[in-house]
Amino acid sequence: MTSPRTHTPGNTPGTHGGRPPQQLDPRDRAQLAESPVSLRRVAALFRPHRATVAVVTAIIVAVSVISMAQPFLLRAVIDDALPHQDVPLLLRAVGGMLAVTVVTQLLGVVQTWMTTSVGQRVMHGLRTDVFAHLQRQSIAFFTRTRGGEVQSRLTNDIAGMQTVITTTATSVASNLTTAVATAVAMVALSPRLSLLSLVVVPPAVLMTRRVALLRRDITAARQRRMADLHSQVEEGLTVSGATLVKTLGAGSATAARFTATSRDLVDLELRSQLAGRWRMATMQMIFAAIPAVIYLSAGLPVTGNGMSIGTLIAFTTLQAGIFRPLMGLLDVGVQWVSSMALFSRIFGYLDLPVDIAPPAHPVAVDHDRVRGDVRFEGVSFTHEKDAVSPTRALDDVTLSIPAGTTLALVGETGSGKSTLAGLLSRLHDPSLGRVTVDGVDLRDLAPEDLARIVGVVSQDTYLVHASIRENLLLAAPGATEPELWLALEAAQVSALVASLPDQLDTVVGARGHRFSGGEKQRLAIARTLLRNPRVLVLDEATSALDNETERELQAALDRLMAGRTTLTVAHRLSTVRDAEQIAVLDHGRVAELGDHDALLARGGRYARLVAARDEGVPASALAA
Structure with missing residues (x-):
């Protein structure tokens, strides 16, 4: 990606206030x-x-x-x-x-x-x-x-x-x-002096341009080094960059690299200012000679003709x-x-095409009457549709989640769990088949209606660099302060917020760095509660947490899931064993479907995953 090249007008020696000519990038x-x-x-x-x-x-x-x-x-x-x-x-x-x-x-x-x-x-x-x-x-x-x-x-x-x-x-x-x-x-x-100017002015203008063009390569190099300097500032003086530098002990090396870049800029600036100086001196003499020639011409009888x-x-x-x-x-x-x-x-x-286009004529939705019956009907999904050898992340998946029940997805890495969850929030559209809520295809719902029906809590909790209040109001702009506190209480984070000096007006910091992973997740749960969605997607919501924090957060999740249709993606058995249905995915297909006890009794893939966990095999066997 290139940045625009802009050129600021200014006075250049020898151009009588004219700006130096621009260079074509x-x-x-x-x-x-x-x-x-x-x-x-x-x-x-x-x-x-x-x-x-x-x-x-x-x-x-x-x-x-x-x-x-x-x-x-x-x-x-x-x-x-x-x-x-x-x-x-x-x-x-x-x-x-x-x-x-x-x-x-x-x-x-x-x-x-x-x-x-x-x-x-x-x-x-x-x-x-x-x-x-x-x-x-x-x-x-x-x-x-x-x-x-x-x-x-x-x-x-x-x-x-x-x-x-x-x-x-x-x-x-x-x-x-x-x-x-x-x-x-x-x-x-x-008219006579004008003819003389036609001879003198063009060479002077061209000489001016030539002098300016001498600086082109130096200026381009200076711009590149300035871009390097800006990149080093951004990389070294942001939260993530500063954390990386400190944890790697790279402070001295980073400072030395910045010093070298700054020193190069000094050299380039000197070269830019001195470039073509002898030509500039010659040109100044030309500019001084032009009026002299005109005065001489005006004084000669042949050319002056009595000029006043x-x-x-x-x-x-x-x-x-x-x-x-x-x-x-x-x-x-x-x-x-x-x-x-x-x-x-x-x-x-x-001109970029919109892959997930909103419907031209969306179905009208009465949110008070939404039940939350979810169905995946013959769903297939292919990554990179224009790839030479496209691979299917999902292949003919059919699942039903009755209103108010929970479906848990388990499977090995790359089995398609997160992709299937993303279809329910319409982060993707299926290549084949359809996903419905109460019988309505998600592609027929306005994006605003879908966002009110389906709420998402994911592993990567994103908090904007603003106050807690502003982060919560993203979900419900019209929410009152008592409603904000009720949501925080339900997410079991109200005590933490109340203990802060600025309470709801506390700035969370870049990407929420001021809070721990569990605290950020609770704030995300509170934000989702404010939207009061009928359908909930929990995509690895606790996978980045330690066992103790997960147990503390699970109570908040249980309150969030109560009475809602829930699709949960998790690798820890404790978060899926109580689900009404558990779907085991294997290479984009549903390999097994049932509750915890039924799948254990079947002795298939799910039972092997549970046995592996009991034997101390790392839980990543079920990771998304």
């Missing part, structure tokens, strides 16, 4: 070659703002034209008002110069406000569209995509588009109109000011490729 060109962008699609983003864009364009043209009045007013002051002591003309000319400045600056403020407003609205629309679209993606997308890549597109690439909208687009229009208006004004002042002092000063002012827009126009090609590459990356995410 080969990754941008490769991005566009792989995923071309339709101009019609880009234009559609601005269609709701077309009136504002038209006004901005008009302001840019107006500012460029109005600014050209300055040199002519200056000529009037020098040639007429001052020599003839014409006070009324002097007042009009000076007042006109002041008016031009005031009007152009005010128009510039309006232009900035309007372009920033359009840019922010377009960015807001894209940002929210991409975020909402990615939330609709299946878990498979997040398992194959790096989290940093998603964050980069949502932040860096879309932020880079702000530069495209508010800087690149307006600078192209402004530079073009300014260059044309300046050239016309120069011709109006002196005011005309000469006005012309040299225009000639000096034409460098910046010309330099800007030389960057149009690079800006275009960089801008389209940004759009290509964003559109690439927006």
Whole structure:
């Protein structure tokens, strides 16, 4: 994943305030070659703002034209008002110069406000569209995509588009109109000197660009090392990174690596500043010679033709000011490729197909009448549908869980237990068959209705970096404080929360690091209780806990399971032996089905797993 390359305008020695030309990143060109962008699609983003864009364009043209009045007013002051002591003309000319400045600056403020407003609205629309679209993606997308890549597109690439909208687009229009208006004004002042500028200006502009390009490789290397520095900061100064460094005793090595990277940045910065210095000195001499040539030409009878002092000063002012827009126009090609590459990356995410799509016409649900009868009917599931040799994680599984009963899944690693549990919460859709609740296919339920019907407590409890209150309210935004405490009490964690200085307003820390595994699980149970689901999925909810903590947590789980249809995945016998049904999975198929006593009496796979446990074989034989 690449980050956007943005270039900040600035004053470069020898460019008379013009910014150095941008460099074309080969990754941008490769991005566009792989995923071309339709101009019609880009234009559609601005269609709701077309009136504002038209006004901005008009302001840019107006500012460029109005600014050209300055040199002519200056000529009037020098040639007429001052020599003839014409006070009324002097007042009009000076007042006109002041008016031009005031009007152009005010128009510039309006232009900035309007372009920033359009840019922010377009960015807001894209940002929210991409975020909402990615939330609709299946878990498979997040398992194959790096989290940093998603964050980069949502932040860096879309932020880079702000530069495209508010800087690149307006600078192209402004530079073009300014260059044309300046050239016309120069011709109006002196056609002969304008012809001379046609000979002198292009080499000077090209020399400026060449000097800037000398820094390209050094700047690219500096950006790479800066990215390394940021990565080292992120890896070493987060909770997980700091924990790893401390437990490995790698503090000295990590600090040394950071020091080396920082030292490289110092060297690269020095090289960048000194690159092409002798060329810059040569170019400065060229820029100093240009006015001298113009003054010489103005003084010669052949080329000057009696040119006035005011005309000469006005012309040299225009000639000096034409460098910046010309330099800007030389960057149009690079800006275009960089801008389209940004759009290509964003559109690439927006065009991702949604594997788990919500129904177009969801079935209406009365949550007070949901019983919780669950059925898996001929369910098969294949990982990586486009794989050359796809493997089935589930193969023709048919199971029924009557309302209010418990079905426990056991089996060896890779037998399909967690995959089957994920189908009930619709983290995946079956490749064949269907999963129903009260006879309704899960694919016909709105995601919000399904989330209210099916609650999940998994091994990997996730708490957001916020307060306990905010974590609980994720499940029930309208819950009152007494309801929050009742849920905590039912999960047997109210005493812990009450003992904290900030109680419900205690910040849990990144991923809940402030609490132990058992405490995090109790908070997750309290959060699930607030949703009051009729169907419950317990996916290895206690597997990461020690025996003592598991026993303490089991009481909270028992209260959570009471009266609910429960599908539980566990490897410890104590959590499955009381289930009404136990299904033993083997390579995606149901090998055995029955209660604990019946399966023991059968003497099959389940009985062997129990015997292995009794003989001291590690419990991982039943792990998911």
